Amino acid sequence: MGWFDSAETGDSVRPISKERIEKIFDGQGWYYGRDDDDDVCGRWDGAPFFFLFMGQDQEILQVTARMAEEVPAEREDELASVIEDWHRDRIWPKAFYAPSEAGPLRIMTEVNVDYEHGATDAQLLQHVNCAIATSLSLFDHIRETLGIPKESDED
Structure with a gap:
């Protein structure tokens, strides 16, 4: 009667997929x-x-988000400073910005994890919760620091 004699029950490590996320x-x-x-x-x-599957075997889960509001291009230096300060104090999310087609700056985040050996559902949920919570926290921080009004959420 060893520890590993019985079949594994519960949440097991398996390859990640869109269907599992859903x-x-x-x-x-x-x-x-x-x-x-x-x-x-x-x-x-x-x-x-967006929940993107990357890598040769789709083993990397990239959770990426975009702040609803944009920052005027003339405030780029301020935005860069806010993001640099965030990265200095926190691990997640990776944040960056790029000009939108209309000119203002669009803020995006990423939280990437390589699940080459698979993951449990609990691990995937933890990753997703971390990505959502830290991204929303950064977006709130940017709005508060730069005085950008929050767009109303009609969804």
Whole structure:
């Protein structure tokens, strides 16, 4: 009667997939969909989030988000300073910005984890919760620090 004699029960380590993420979202009662590129996507607090599978075997889960509001291009130095300060004090999320087609700066975040050896559902949920919470926290911090009014969330 050894520790490893019985079959494994419960949440086991398995390859990650879009279907597993969707099942986790269903279990949380979250609304989500798939975009034109067939990526899983959803909206939290007005911010669009995308759940991308990268790597040769689709083993990397990249949770990326975009702040709903944009920052005027003339405030780029201030925005860069806010993001640098954030990165100095916190691990997640990775944040960056780029000009939008209209000119203002669009803020984006990423939280990436390589699940080469698989993950449990609990690990995936922890990753997703971390990405959502830290991204929304950064977006709130940017709005507060730069005095940017929050767009109303009509979703």
